[in-house]
Structures are given as C-alpha cells and as structure tokens.
Amino acid sequence: xxxxxxxxxLASGVLQRRPRTAALCHAYSTxxxxxxxxxxxxxxxxxxxxxxxxxxxxxxxxMKTGFLPNVFKALSHRPDEFRAFFAYYNAIMNKETGQLxxxxxxxxxxATSAANRCPYCVVAHGALHRIYSKQPALADQVAVNWExxxxxxxxLAMLEFALAVCxxxxxxxxxxxxxxxxxxxxxxxxxxxxxxxxxxMSNRIAHYLGLRPNAEFYAMGRQPxxxxxxxx
Numbered sequence: 001x002x003x004x005x006x007x008x009x010l011a012s013g014v015l016q017r018r019p020r021t022a023a024l025c026h027a028y029s030t031x032x033x034x035x036x037x038x039x040x041x042x043x044x045x046x047x048x049x050x051x052x053x054x055x056x057x058x059x060x061x062x063m064k065t066g067f068l069p070n071v072f073k074a075l076s077h078r079p080d081e082f083r084a085f086f087a088y089y090n091a092i093m094n095k096e097t098g099q100l101x102x103x104x105x106x107x108x109x110x111a112t113s114a115a116n117r118c119p120y121c122v123v124a125h126g127a128l129h130r131i132y133s134k135q136p137a138l139a140d141q142v143a144v145n146w147e148x149x150x151x152x153x154x155x156l157a158m159l160e161f162a163l164a165v166c167x168x169x170x171x172x173x174x175x176x177x178x179x180x181x182x183x184x185x186x187x188x189x190x191x192x193x194x195x196x197x198x199x200x201m202s203n204r205i206a207h208y209l210g211l212r213p214n215a216e217f218y219a220m221g222r223q224p225x226x227x228x229x230x231x232x
Contacts, residue, residue, distance in 0.1 A: 039070040040209040042077045051079050057086075067216045069124060074209050085202075092198055098191050099184065103133035104158060105195055107142060111159045112166040112196045114143045118203035123213035130221025157182040158192055165196040 047055055054076055062068040075082040093105055100108075106129035113121035126139035133139075141149035146159055157178050164175060171193075179189050205211075 037212070040074050040211045042074065042209060044073045045076055050076055054079055054082055067214055069217075070211055070214050071120070071124070071206070074211050075205075088198060092191065092194050095191075097187075099188050100158075100191050100195075101132070103129055103135075104155070105191075106132060107139065107155065108158065108162045108192060108195045109199050110139045110142050111146045112162055112199055113203050114146070115163060115166050116200060116203035116207075118206050120206040120211045120213050121199060121203055123217045127217040127220035134221075136222050154182045158184065161189065162192050162196040165193045166200055 050058075058068055058072050058076070061072060072082075075085055106125045109125040110122055110129055113125065122143050126143060129139040130136050138150060142151070142159070146163075151159070161175055161179055164171060176186065176189055179192075184192070
C-alpha cells in the first residue's frame with residue numbers, strides 16, 4: 001500500500017519532467033463522476049487529452065496528498081494558463097527567503113479570500129493553515145471576522161497590510177512603518193502584498209469558474225494527533 005502524505009502539495013520545480021514511477025499507487029482520474037455535482041462551470045478534460053507535463057504533475061500531487069485539489073482540474077482546461085498560474089504560485093508561496101512562515105502565508109490567503117468572498121480559497125487554505133500552524137480554530141476565526149480573531153500583534157499588522165492591498169486602499173509610508181514596527185522589512189512587505197494581489201486574481205478566477213472546494217479540505221487539521229482525521 002502506498003504511503004500518503006496528507007498535505008496538499010505543489011512541486012517546487014514547477015512542471016519539470018520527472019521519471020515515471022513503475023506504479024502509481026492511487027486512483028487518479030480527471031474525468032468527473034457523472035453522478036456527482038460538477039466541481040465548476042467548465043468541463044474537466046480527459047486525462048488522455050492533456051499535455052504530458054500537466055498529467056505528470058497532477059498525478060504527483062494526488063499521489064502525495066491522497067486527492068487532487070479541484071483547482072488543478074479546473075485550470076487544466078487551459079494548459080498554458082495552468083502552467084503560468086502554478087509557476088507564479090510556487091514563486092511566491094514556496095520561496096525560502098523572507099520572514100513569512102508557511103502559516104503566515106496561508107493566513108493572509110484566508111483573510112483576503114474571505115474579503116473577496118471566495119469559498120474555495122477560504123476552505124482550501126484554511127485547511128493548510130490548520131496543518132502548518134497546529135491551530136485548529138484560528139483560520140475559521142479569521143474567515144468570519146479577522147479583527148476579533150485570536151491574533152498576535154504581528155499577525156494583526158500583517159493582515160491589516162494584506163487587506164489594504166486586497167481592497168486597493170491607498171498604500172502610504174505609514175503602512176510600511178507599521179509593518180516595520182513588528183519586524184517586517186520592505187521585502188517582507190512585498191511578499192505580503194504579492195500574496196494578497198495574486199490571490200485576489202485567484203479568488204476571481206474561482207468565482208467565475210464556480211469552483212467548489214474538495215470535501216477532503218473541511219476535516220484536514222481539525223483533530224489532534226491520534227484522532228480521526230490525523231494529518232501526517
């Protein structure tokens with residue numbers, strides 16, 4: 001039996017050709033179950049009709065996570081845009097420099113996606129935040145009302161800046177000064193702003209696609225180790 005890492009995965013070396021494994025120990029399919037509700041407004045291409053590099057990445061993602069996030073299926077409708085989207089995603093989300101943790105980045109996405117009324121991104125990235133932060137409730141609090149959430153002063157400053165970018169507020173030197181007071185330099189401000197801006201685009205893509213979250217996301221990271229829904 002295959003070992004599954006229950007953590008949504010995006011390859012850091014985007015869409016590079018990798019040797020095929022002898023056997024993929026998972027049930028992979030890009031064709032939708034006709035009895036199930038569609039994941040969005042556009043049809044998912046058949047696996048045999050997709051470019052090899054996209055099929056390979058999708059197989060790798062599903063093998064590592066145990067399921068294929070619906071955003072991969074939806075964007076496979078436009079292969080060139082699929083590649084561009086995930087290349088930029090990896091550039092900003094998987095970079096190893098800067099002071100933003102993985103949990104910080106996911107919290108930014110939850111807060112700004114809630115402001116943009118994007119259920120897919122709130123649910124999917126709320127799940128990732130729970131896993132990275134080991135806090136089962138904070139992402140839910142932020143999605144409902146970030147100003148009342150149990151946030152540190154540092155997190156509050158980070159989300160205030162992210163939401164200012166999200167709302168297209170006028171950005172002033174005071175925004176940067178407030179971030180600096182909590183240890184964020186100009187490069188960190190770029191990272192916060194870029195994540196907010198990129199996911200504003202992502203939110204709107206999900207909106208017109210009618211993209212629905214995978215059922216698997218809802219339970220991820222909610223149970224303590226040893227309980228049902230354990231994430232490893």
